[in-house]
Amino acid sequence: MNAKLDSGVTTRPVTRQTFDEVLVPTYAPANFVPVRASGLDVWDQEGKHYLDFTSGIAVCSLGHSNPVLNAAVIKQMQTAWHFSNAYTNEPVLRLGLALTEATFADRAFFCNSGAEANEAALKLARKYAHAKFGPHKSRIVSCLSSFHGRTLFTVSVGGQSKYTEGFEPLPQDINHINYNDIESARAAITDDVCAVIVEPIQGEGGVIPGDLAFLKELRELCNKTGALLIFDEVQSGVGRTGALFEYMNIGITPDILTSAKALGNGFPIGAMLTTNEIAQQFNVGAHGTTYGGNPLAATAALTVLDEMSKPGFFDRVKEASARIFANLEQLAVDYPQLFGKVRGKGLLIGLPMAEGYKGKAKDYTKTAEKLGLMLLVAGPDVVRLAPPLVVSDAQIAEADRIMRQAADEFLKAA
Numbered sequence: 001m002n003a004k005l006d007s008g009v010t011t012r013p014v015t016r017q018t019f020d021e022v023l024v025p026t027y028a029p030a031n032f033v034p035v036r037a038s039g040l041d042v043w044d045q046e047g048k049h050y051l052d053f054t055s056g057i058a059v060c061s062l063g064h065s066n067p068v069l070n071a072a073v074i075k076q077m078q079t080a081w082h083f084s085n086a087y088t089n090e091p092v093l094r095l096g097l098a099l100t101e102a103t104f105a106d107r108a109f110f111c112n113s114g115a116e117a118n119e120a121a122l123k124l125a126r127k128y129a130h131a132k133f134g135p136h137k138s139r140i141v142s143c144l145s146s147f148h149g150r151t152l153f154t155v156s157v158g159g160q161s162k163y164t165e166g167f168e169p170l171p172q173d174i175n176h177i178n179y180n181d182i183e184s185a186r187a188a189i190t191d192d193v194c195a196v197i198v199e200p201i202q203g204e205g206g207v208i209p210g211d212l213a214f215l216k217e218l219r220e221l222c223n224k225t226g227a228l229l230i231f232d233e234v235q236s237g238v239g240r241t242g243a244l245f246e247y248m249n250i251g252i253t254p255d256i257l258t259s260a261k262a263l264g265n266g267f268p269i270g271a272m273l274t275t276n277e278i279a280q281q282f283n284v285g286a287h288g289t290t291y292g293g294n295p296l297a298a299t300a301a302l303t304v305l306d307e308m309s310k311p312g313f314f315d316r317v318k319e320a321s322a323r324i325f326a327n328l329e330q331l332a333v334d335y336p337q338l339f340g341k342v343r344g345k346g347l348l349i350g351l352p353m354a355e356g357y358k359g360k361a362k363d364y365t366k367t368a369e370k371l372g373l374m375l376l377v378a379g380p381d382v383v384r385l386a387p388p389l390v391v392s393d394a395q396i397a398e399a400d401r402i403m404r405q406a407a408d409e410f411l412k413a414a
């Protein structure tokens with residue numbers, strides 16, 4: 001084949017088939033190609049409409065094509081896209097102020113994804129412990145079935161071995177304990193541990209809320225041993241559980257907090273937040289990334305925070321959550337052969353498949369998708385709902401109608 005850049009690259013027709021021909025097969029995307037979206041409404045290449053209860057995996061929390069975000073990002077686009085970290089910029093300075101004023105943290109580091117935020121957090125924890133206690137304090141404790149991203153370090157820290165198989169040798173000195181298991185936490189968190197990383201609610205692992213007693217015990221064990229407590233709030237944060245971050249709901253303050261996903265509403269940005277004392281270990285040259293906190297990404301995130309600061313925003317998230325929980329509880333009562341007990345918090349919700357339909361969560365979501373409702377899974381056994389936080393009561397009712405119809409069709413076909 002001739003190597004040349006075709007002149008019509010931006011306009012030529014493409015289909016779902018093109019994915020299978022030219023993209024590295026790391027994903028198995030849905031059969032339709034979404035082309036346009038507004039709020040919770042998505043349309044595909046054929047003009048078919050979908051109601052989006054995924055938010056692009058808990059990302060577009062203020063809805064697709066949000067007019068306030070569009071205006072802010074377009075304005076910044078016409079002003080300047082990127083300068084690099086050889087220069088700072090006004091949006092990132094404002095974003096740093098906003099995040100440190102709104103949280104426990106004194107300092108923010110910006111990057112481009114959740115994995116990068118966790119990579120920064122883990123590297124910082126190692127460096128802090130080495131400087132303060134010596135190189136023996138290097139062990140990282142994480143939880144089984146956790147998810148922290150896909151770099152080699154973050155998959156190794158993550159608690160799902162299917163994501164590390166074939167990538168050995170892996171980074172060393174990482175131990176996994178059972179989530180919500182206080183005894184195994186006590187056994188594992190000893191003086192040689194530099195960091196304990198935990199999702200306050202496990203997202204990818206099945207939407208499993210952390211027990212308050214377990215998370216408190218992690219805090220105490222970290223205090224006792226000098227390990228840093230890292231809360232991975234990449235999925236639970238930025239409003240998803242009805243507070244800016246879930247740590248505020250539970251009243252347990254970490255030493256480092258990581259954020260991404262909804263922070264940019266779809267504009268890639270990640271953040272690591274920490275205290276003055278810990279941040280000092282990331283001195284000039286210790287860590288970095290080309291795009292981190294560039295003006296466009298920082299503007300998107302800043303505008304997201306501004307929207308969420310409006311009075312009543314988080315109250316409405318809680319109200320929408322209560323409605324959806326009530327609907328799903330009733331759904332599980334009406335279809336006990338299909339669904340188990342609904343769980344989660346705010347608008348991060350898991351609906352486990354009942355015993356007889358284990359492994360079939362994806363099949364159920366495909367049935368709902370045919371009927372025009374986009375849903376996620378969290379592992380093979382759990383249907384996950386993560387609608388934009390701006391979901392209306394009418395949209396909640398429509399999703400309930402489709403989930404019921406999908407349950408009927410799914411049972412008929414099974």
Ligand SMILES: *Cc1c(COP(=O)(O)O)cnc(C)c1O
Binds near residue numbers: 115150232234236261
């Ligand atoms: C999605 C996710 C990540 C990884 O974020 P990326 O932006 O995909 O790198 C890390 N931790 C948690 C809890 C997540 O849900």
